[in-house]
Amino acid sequence: MSAGDALAKVHFRVAAAFLVVGAVAGLLLAVELSATNFLNSGILSYGRLQPVFTGALLFGWITVGFVGAIYYLLPRLTGAPLQNQPLARISLLLLAGGTLVGLVTVALGENQGLPLFEFPFYVDLVLVVGLAGVTRVVTAAAIAHREPHVYISVWFFVAAVWWLLFAYLVGSLSWFQGVDLELANRFAEAGVLFLWVIPAGLGVVYYLIPKLTDSPLYSTRLAVVSFWAVAGTFVWLGASSFTFGPGPDWLETVNVAFAIGTLVPAMAVVANLLLSVNWPMARGSAAFRFAVAGTGFFALLTLQILALAFRASSSVVQFTTWTEATFIISVVGAGSLWLMALLSHLRGGGDESYWLVTVGLVLLVGTLWLGGLLAGFTWLGSLENYGEGFVNTTGQLAGFDTVRWIAWALLAAGLVLFALKTIGGGRWDFSEIGPPSSGTGAGEPGALSPGRLAAAAVLIIGVAFLTTVLIPALDSSDEQPTLRAISTRDYEAFENGEAIPLATEVLSELGLDPVRVAEGRHVYVAEGCVYCHTQQVRANVADVGLDAVTMPGDVMLNAPALLGRVRLGPDLAHAGQRPFTDDVAWVANHLADPQRQRNWSSMPSYDYLADDELEALAQYIVSLQ
Amino acid sequence: MDFEQLLAAASSALSAPSEIVGRSARARATAEGVGPEQILARWAGVDADATSAAPAAPPAAVEAAPAAAPVEAAAPPQAQELDVEVVAPMSEERPEPEPEPAPEPEPEQVLVGSAGIEVTKRQSLPKWLAASFFVVPLVALFYVASFASGPQCGNGGALAIDPVTGVAENCDGSEYGSLGGNVLEQGAALYLAEALPSCQACHGAEGGGGTGPALAGGAVVETFPACADHILWVALGTSGWRGERGDTYGAQAKPVGGGGIMPSYEAAGLTPEEIAAVVLFERVSFGGQDAAAAEADCFPDEEGAEAAP
Numbered sequence: 001m002s003a004g005d006a007l008a009k010v011h012f013r014v015a016a017a018f019l020v021v022g023a024v025a026g027l028l029l030a031v032e033l034s035a036t037n038f039l040n041s042g043i044l045s046y047g048r049l050q051p052v053f054t055g056a057l058l059f060g061w062i063t064v065g066f067v068g069a070i071y072y073l074l075p076r077l078t079g080a081p082l083q084n085q086p087l088a089r090i091s092l093l094l095l096a097g098g099t100l101v102g103l104v105t106v107a108l109g110e111n112q113g114l115p116l117f118e119f120p121f122y123v124d125l126v127l128v129v130g131l132a133g134v135t136r137v138v139t140a141a142a143i144a145h146r147e148p149h150v151y152i153s154v155w156f157f158v159a160a161v162w163w164l165l166f167a168y169l170v171g172s173l174s175w176f177q178g179v180d181l182e183l184a185n186r187f188a189e190a191g192v193l194f195l196w197v198i199p200a201g202l203g204v205v206y207y208l209i210p211k212l213t214d215s216p217l218y219s220t221r222l223a224v225v226s227f228w229a230v231a232g233t234f235v236w237l238g239a240s241s242f243t244f245g246p247g248p249d250w251l252e253t254v255n256v257a258f259a260i261g262t263l264v265p266a267m268a269v270v271a272n273l274l275l276s277v278n279w280p281m282a283r284g285s286a287a288f289r290f291a292v293a294g295t296g297f298f299a300l301l302t303l304q305i306l307a308l309a310f311r312a313s314s315s316v317v318q319f320t321t322w323t324e325a326t327f328i329i330s331v332v333g334a335g336s337l338w339l340m341a342l343l344s345h346l347r348g349g350g351d352e353s354y355w356l357v358t359v360g361l362v363l364l365v366g367t368l369w370l371g372g373l374l375a376g377f378t379w380l381g382s383l384e385n386y387g388e389g390f391v392n393t394t395g396q397l398a399g400f401d402t403v404r405w406i407a408w409a410l411l412a413a414g415l416v417l418f419a420l421k422t423i424g425g426g427r428w429d430f431s432e433i434g435p436p437s438s439g440t441g442a443g444e445p446g447a448l449s450p451g452r453l454a455a456a457a458v459l460i461i462g463v464a465f466l467t468t469v470l471i472p473a474l475d476s477s478d479e480q481p482t483l484r485a486i487s488t489r490d491y492e493a494f495e496n497g498e499a500i501p502l503a504t505e506v507l508s509e510l511g512l513d514p515v516r517v518a519e520g521r522h523v524y525v526a527e528g529c530v531y532c533h534t535q536q537v538r539a540n541v542a543d544v545g546l547d548a549v550t551m552p553g554d555v556m557l558n559a560p561a562l563l564g565r566v567r568l569g570p571d572l573a574h575a576g577q578r579p580f581t582d583d584v585a586w587v588a589n590h591l592a593d594p595q596r597q598r599n600w601s602s603m604p605s606y607d608y609l610a611d612d613e614l615e616a617l618a619q620y621i622v623s624l625q
Numbered sequence: 626m627d628f629e630q631l632l633a634a635a636s637s638a639l640s641a642p643s644e645i646v647g648r649s650a651r652a653r654a655t656a657e658g659v660g661p662e663q664i665l666a667r668w669a670g671v672d673a674d675a676t677s678a679a680p681a682a683p684p685a686a687v688e689a690a691p692a693a694a695p696v697e698a699a700a701p702p703q704a705q706e707l708d709v710e711v712v713a714p715m716s717e718e719r720p721e722p723e724p725e726p727a728p729e730p731e732p733e734q735v736l737v738g739s740a741g742i743e744v745t746k747r748q749s750l751p752k753w754l755a756a757s758f759f760v761v762p763l764v765a766l767f768y769v770a771s772f773a774s775g776p777q778c779g780n781g782g783a784l785a786i787d788p789v790t791g792v793a794e795n796c797d798g799s800e801y802g803s804l805g806g807n808v809l810e811q812g813a814a815l816y817l818a819e820a821l822p823s824c825q826a827c828h829g830a831e832g833g834g835g836t837g838p839a840l841a842g843g844a845v846v847e848t849f850p851a852c853a854d855h856i857l858w859v860a861l862g863t864s865g866w867r868g869e870r871g872d873t874y875g876a877q878a879k880p881v882g883g884g885g886i887m888p889s890y891e892a893a894g895l896t897p898e899e900i901a902a903v904v905l906f907e908r909v910s911f912g913g914q915d916a917a918a919a920e921a922d923c924f925p926d927e928e929g930a931e932a933a934p
Contacts, residue, residue, distance in 0.1 A: 216743035257765040311781025548791030
């Protein structure tokens, strides 16, 4: 085994360890929704466990795993051994160590309020350096290619590492505030999910499918089309979870257009791979089945995104469990299955995991979609989707929550089984290596060099960043904070004890102390309440009854803006104006034991927080006017 | 035959330098999981007994090209041209594969790297696929052209926002859930279909009558000069009116039940607002009343009335 392969193997094992963490966290989250008080407290509380789940799977398992896959595949595709292995080793250390520290901090209650990018800034820094190292190693290895023909997988790998680096940088930046910050966060989310997990995985399947079925790739040209189509469409989808939101309206139209455009890469990939397969050779290999199932989930992603982007369908599915399926389909579906395909190819076996994982995934996505539709139609039909009226939503989802944890039980069993086998001994077969290529390294004349490819990748994501994040941010710079923002939401000023006459007047009329309100908000952010509650009222039929529509000016003083993506509980944008939640004592009691006031509640108990924190949190809720 | 002999035979059969043929054969053998001798034998056309163990033939699309396989490094001029083609989309944002009507050149196979992956440098795509790559961007463009300025009120469930309270409201500025500004239109819809049982079933689509009396030609306004009575009548129906108002109705003191039985629309679940709307429609369309005057009469304390012409 070459040193490069040994390095890849270390990556695989580290990734598998994170997979165990992520799979167990996913299962526990699902159980917590049904059995509300089962372990749902302290470091395992729902709002803290959610970022542990996404962080472990996205950065620990998929990222480290795909980096290993790239280190393994690049030398075989380029004919040049992996250069600069010390840097690769340091990068692994930074990535794995950083992710581990990040997971611990969020579990201890240090969320930043930015889904997928919850890690504290020092962890972000470590991860960015680690990712930069990976990017360097991969790009250098691709540039040093000896093989004259630069295979399509190499294109995907080189572009993907740059996209990941760029997206993570944007996600961890805190230059912005309010809606601009939310847009940056969503851009970065789309970046890591759709421009890292997906293309890196596509690179792997473009290698695996021809290899496993011993048939040539159907068409290089079609593969090239799929590459540019992935690059050209997915990067624009950041705000697709933001339809009807306070972002610019034209951005929503852009989103829909590119969501439609994702049909092109989906068709190009599926057609190319299916036409390549030499079916008699394919049967019986778990690796092949993993690869095909992953590709199936990749195709589903288009449907997932379209439903969220189109306005008519997003009035129904947005903020429901449908939204949660984006991560499941792209990371747990496509990404994991593709990575498992490669691992099962190298290691053999994996059949039991294959069935557990795919059945679990299909059940899971099914419940998230159907449950989402049901909740969405409930919201459309009711004007009281808060307080006691929320019982309709929670009650209807109870059955779906049960299926959800059953699905997760299958899924987690399959994933953990697979991970343990990857970590444990067993025979790895790294022998698929032929004579080294004797190519000159100059490349065919006119062929795209990996260096130019990397530049093009950065250019593409840069243009999208400019258009979907920077321009809206510049556009909104002459926006004025609303009265609501000045009087109740200028938390920075509250904290610093700055006197804002209007705020003092409004808050003291409500019986609130500005300093306590700001403290309460910190607890809200740190505890991850944003994973169940939105603070965003849309100007559409579904949100009638939730009071004033959220305007950019309402949140422009805030970082993070906490607009939220999912409503497992009611919207809280104006909780302080509603019966019950306009009373600090009631809210504090509710937080300590939600089931006492509403026995149907699926909200976790926060009695593990100090009374003082609960009181501050309650003041913050009541301040939401 | 041993390896060297096979190599020589294969090189001469393919008329390519033997070191290239040997390397390609080894790579391909790794890819297929067989010995290099079998590959060489196949290329050389020698009937080596080992060939029987060779895996299934490649799919039909590439069958024609085994001889072209070992050309990876030989890079004939044709391959260079092909590659320029392949990279062409790079300069554009959107890939736009051209469908190729002309007879295509034979797809050529290339062996990549030491991993032994083969790719087909195919120029044409299935027609449906090539066509859909045009259609999909067109649909997207069409969408952008139609909804360029974002969610217009009424589109996909979008509502307007009250500039003072910030609360979502109907597109015409009326409260969400109310009938909205065009009460007359609502009334017509109710008369024709939405009220159940529908008025037109008994009174005729043009108000000419049927099971129930004719309303057209001013008749309905003659019966009910005041809108309030008209509304009450529709709300109560024949038997309700008898219970509350006695045995006659309308300005001509018609006998209740004289023309048959009219159902109660309060009981049928219409809101007071909806009843007023359908009544308004009857008074304007069949009774010949002026729309604004009738609306002021039927919706006395509605601010919405001022929006009407």
